[in-house]
Amino acid sequence: MSSFGVSSFVQNNIALIVAAVASGILLLWPVISRRGKEVDTMAAVQLINYKEALVLDVREGSEYASGHVPNSKHIPADKLEQRLQELDKFKDKPVILIHRSGANTSGKAGSLLRNQGFQHVHNLAGGFDSWQQANLPVIKK
Structure with missing residues (x-):
């Protein structure tokens, strides 16, 4: 896959990527926040x-x-x-x-x-x- 393909994938799926990152952070938040x-x-x-x-x-x-x-x-x-x-x-x-x-x-x-x-x-x-x-x-x- 060329760099154009990766860039195009990210642009076409930005909402999905943001949702995945956000849900990962929310899942890990209790562990991260509890010092x-x-x-x-x-x-x-x-x-x-x-x-x-x-x-x-x-x-x-x-x-x-x-x-x-x-x-x-x-x-x-x-x-x-x-x-x-x-x-x-x-x-x-x-x-x-x-x-x-x-x-x-x-x-x-x-x-x-x-x-x-x-x-x-x-x-x-x-x-x-x-x-x-x-x-x-x-x-x-």
């Missing part, structure tokens, strides 16, 4: 037990009071920026972010932590709901 790692409950337990991970619960106070991971630190997502100094000693440790059902709010919290120099930020896949479904320990206040 933090998502961990399942088994990986979270491993990080807690063997890497001394901080479990940071970013849910609202009433959600946290109704049940939370043992030894977790509670800072609601909307207060995280003002309370970052409380977490400075954990910058080199894994941090597992917990929200009610996943990376909704914890995604924003994770971006904030990474921008502040936290190296090992993870979102708990499925959030606190997945922790409960796995029948892992829960403390209720």
Whole structure:
């Protein structure tokens, strides 16, 4: 095929090519846009037990009071920026972010932590709901 043939093909099929590229980008967007790692409950337990991970619960106070991971630190997502100094000693440790059902709010919290120099930020896949479904320990206040 000559260069004229390729050029002609592109011109005749530009809409198809643009649609194919756009759909490829849309398919890959969740992978590209998620800078933090998502961990399942088994990986979270491993990080807690063997890497001394901080479990940071970013849910609202009433959600946290109704049940939370043992030894977790509670800072609601909307207060995280003002309370970052409380977490400075954990910058080199894994941090597992917990929200009610996943990376909704914890995604924003994770971006904030990474921008502040936290190296090992993870979102708990499925959030606190997945922790409960796995029948892992829960403390209720």
